[in-house]
Amino acid sequence: MSLSxxxxxxxxxxxxxxxxxxxPINGTGRCRLHGGASTGPKxxxxxKRTSEANKQRWRKIAVALMLLEQRKGASG
Structure with a gap:
């Protein structure tokens, strides 16, 4: 398929x-899969909602990493 x-x-x-x-999405130059659909919260x-979601996500990651470190220490 060739493009004009x-x-x-x-x-x-x-x-x-x-x-x-x-x-591309109108005016963005990129398609919906490569950043054309969202410009973030305005x-x-x-x-605030995005910030709270990120904080919650990082808390979960921190707990998972802490548990992983504890398992390594207990087995070694």
Missing amino acids: QTEQVCGARTRDGGTCQEA TAEGR
């Missing part, structure tokens, strides 16, 4: 070294 000169594609680098041929409420 006026058609746009995402162009993001793919894992196989090629370029993404999906159509309101104070949205930023």
Whole structure:
């Protein structure tokens, strides 16, 4: 399938070294899979919600790492 000169594609680098041929989201230049769909939270409420979700996620990671270290210490 060949593209005409006026058609746009995402162009993001793919894992196989090629370029993404999906159509970009209007005004972004990238497709929905490569960053064209979201620009992050804009309101104070949205930023707070995102911050709280990240804090909760990192707490879970910290607990998992702590348990992993305890298991290593107990077995060695």
